[in-house]
Amino acid sequence: MDFTIRQGLDISVSEAPRQIIEDGSKISCVALSGRDFHNIRFETLVELGDQVAIGEPLFRDRNRPEIIFSAPASGVVSKINHTHRRNLASIVIICKGVSAISFDITKEVQTVLLESGLWTAFKTRPFGLIPDPDASAQAILVTAMDSNPLAADPAIILQTVQESFARGLEVLAELNQTQILVCHGAGSQFVKHQNKHIRYAAFSGKHPAGLPGTHLNRLGLSGRYVWQIGYEDVISIGHLFLTGQLSNERIISVAGPMVQNPRLLRTQRGANLIDLLDGELKDGAFSIISGSILSGRASTYLGHYDKQVTVLPKPENKSRTRFLSQPEGAIAAPILPSEVFETVMPQNILPIPLMRALAVGDWEAAQKLGCLDLLEEDVALLSYLCSSGTDYSALLRLALDNLEKEM
Amino acid sequence: MKLFFLKHYFPNPPYLRNAWSSQRIAFVTLLCLLPPLGVALLDKGIALFMVVILSIVVAFCWQVIFSFVRKRRLGLEWLVTAIIFALFVGETVPYWQIILGLSFGIVIGEQIFGGRGFGFLNPAIVALIFLAFSFSGTTFAEPSPWFAIATMTAAIFLVTARLISWRIIVGLLVGLIGVGLLSGKALQIEMLSGSFIFIIVFLACDPVSSASTNLGRWINGLLIGGLAWVFAQTTGMPTQADALIPAIFLASIFSPLIDTLVVLQNIYVRRRSDA
Numbered sequence: 001m002d003f004t005i006r007q008g009l010d011i012s013v014s015e016a017p018r019q020i021i022e023d024g025s026k027i028s029c030v031a032l033s034g035r036d037f038h039n040i041r042f043e044t045l046v047e048l049g050d051q052v053a054i055g056e057p058l059f060r061d062r063n064r065p066e067i068i069f070s071a072p073a074s075g076v077v078s079k080i081n082h083t084h085r086r087n088l089a090s091i092v093i094i095c096k097g098v099s100a101i102s103f104d105i106t107k108e109v110q111t112v113l114l115e116s117g118l119w120t121a122f123k124t125r126p127f128g129l130i131p132d133p134d135a136s137a138q139a140i141l142v143t144a145m146d147s148n149p150l151a152a153d154p155a156i157i158l159q160t161v162q163e164s165f166a167r168g169l170e171v172l173a174e175l176n177q178t179q180i181l182v183c184h185g186a187g188s189q190f191v192k193h194q195n196k197h198i199r200y201a202a203f204s205g206k207h208p209a210g211l212p213g214t215h216l217n218r219l220g221l222s223g224r225y226v227w228q229i230g231y232e233d234v235i236s237i238g239h240l241f242l243t244g245q246l247s248n249e250r251i252i253s254v255a256g257p258m259v260q261n262p263r264l265l266r267t268q269r270g271a272n273l274i275d276l277l278d279g280e281l282k283d284g285a286f287s288i289i290s291g292s293i294l295s296g297r298a299s300t301y302l303g304h305y306d307k308q309v310t311v312l313p314k315p316e317n318k319s320r321t322r323f324l325s326q327p328e329g330a331i332a333a334p335i336l337p338s339e340v341f342e343t344v345m346p347q348n349i350l351p352i353p354l355m356r357a358l359a360v361g362d363w364e365a366a367q368k369l370g371c372l373d374l375l376e377e378d379v380a381l382l383s384y385l386c387s388s389g390t391d392y393s394a395l396l397r398l399a400l401d402n403l404e405k406e407m
Numbered sequence: 408m409k410l411f412f413l414k415h416y417f418p419n420p421p422y423l424r425n426a427w428s429s430q431r432i433a434f435v436t437l438l439c440l441l442p443p444l445g446v447a448l449l450d451k452g453i454a455l456f457m458v459v460i461l462s463i464v465v466a467f468c469w470q471v472i473f474s475f476v477r478k479r480r481l482g483l484e485w486l487v488t489a490i491i492f493a494l495f496v497g498e499t500v501p502y503w504q505i506i507l508g509l510s511f512g513i514v515i516g517e518q519i520f521g522g523r524g525f526g527f528l529n530p531a532i533v534a535l536i537f538l539a540f541s542f543s544g545t546t547f548a549e550p551s552p553w554f555a556i557a558t559m560t561a562a563i564f565l566v567t568a569r570l571i572s573w574r575i576i577v578g579l580l581v582g583l584i585g586v587g588l589l590s591g592k593a594l595q596i597e598m599l600s601g602s603f604i605f606i607i608v609f610l611a612c613d614p615v616s617s618a619s620t621n622l623g624r625w626i627n628g629l630l631i632g633g634l635a636w637v638f639a640q641t642t643g644m645p646t647q648a649d650a651l652i653p654a655i656f657l658a659s660i661f662s663p664l665i666d667t668l669v670v671l672q673n674i675y676v677r678r679r680s681d682a
Contacts (some may be wrong), residue, residue, distance in 0.1 A: 223681035334524025337619035352619040383421035
């Protein structure tokens, strides 16, 4: 299957990363952040000062205790941060030694994934939540491409870990007995599996041609209950089922206007980005985005689902004349409905009515307009283009959380 | 071209924003307005100049009042409104009518909705329509062919920058030619007025007062083209300001309805394809 996406926009932010993999600097501490997961009340399973090994449970979902979030590195739990509503914000581990828990991989696939914490790699469509352990998806979408600005080319990374990726796909096929759809970039070289459950689809075009939201639409899966998983987590699953241990490795793209030598770096899950970027940056104030410039989040640790780090110059506080600038407490700027928004929306969704519905908090209208087919990253280009400066990703998350509660 | 590639980084998401802030859009529109304004001023001299200054003062006063009350930035949109209004109102209209008409247009056509971008009407159009309906005999100014030539660059720039929609322009032309053919009155080249391109670019294609979906933009353009013939009954010139401006006014009143229908159609289509 080949799909060409006509809509989209490639933003040239700065020099693209060289697609070669090098080792990143040593990481002194890692963190697992609760903010990467939505709608979960966490129950912490470790205490300050505890020694943990890779794969040891750190916290779990209070409502679905089978869902475990495991330690991305071995070391000592040094900080447990909470949000203002007493939910878990993050757990920081100071790295020490390399010890990993061994899992019994002869057990059922689902049990192993849940115990190892790799279950959290799945995201449901709609809503983008971690799926229930007893749910079964109509299809699993493996995203093996990335069209984000300054992203790594997954084909390069997959070449180094072909065996793990192949094993990972087999495991997924075993898990669900439904179809596994591997979405990859057109022209990227792939060793294709001869498994009746695994199908391949090639996509080409500008961003968002590489987003699962776009793939779902073209594959005719809008409105279905589908799980999505990134290639890097399929590699982790493959590694787990080959060796019995969790791998803590992540290969990410490090780029952005402030990076001296943008390229791919081999680092750890949840790595402290200050450590990683040591000696990589140009002079000057900077801010670190974990994820792409469009849909990432300012953070000092690598996010759970993130495959890239973007370093921007720190925006200076512009002091304009009061005459022209917006005073404090002013109402939001309007949406100027130009036709450019339609050019970045590959789904059959009307962007301006959706943006208006989100901006006024009309979740019911947003649902009718198709917001359940979307996740935050799918509307990131709308935020980029909108002259009002509205963050539609954040509004969409509010809409999805509200709609999910009603269901 | 550098304007297209300017980048702005922000401390909170979206971290990267397009260079086209509403302020910059207003500024660029203003620049696009300058050549036709210059041509018109050369043509009509001091009389038009006085009208332009008066319109700018009136628009500025209202903008200051509403900006102050609403705690909003001043922006530049009021300047665009004032210049467009002044270009069409002509230099023969009494000053008190200009003040009254423009005040009505700005307050009722724009500011009561919350300012530019929150309503569905173009204040300059509302002001002109107000004058045409209230004081019989008011006709809009008809500029020279040089005016049209001065607008061409701006038109091409605004379309390529996607600040205005080519769908409305093509729809409008199709509507104009199509309805003309249906009623047996072929559109001839002599019918093209000097203000034709200007009206299309700055009034018909105003993103705020036209439909905001692609299908809606086609319908909106067709509607303007068709309605222009209706308002051209007396003069037989559907491309003149006297016909086009009421047509655009009526079409912009219909644009929210058009959008609603397009949204319903989209919801229906998506429901069927999901099922």
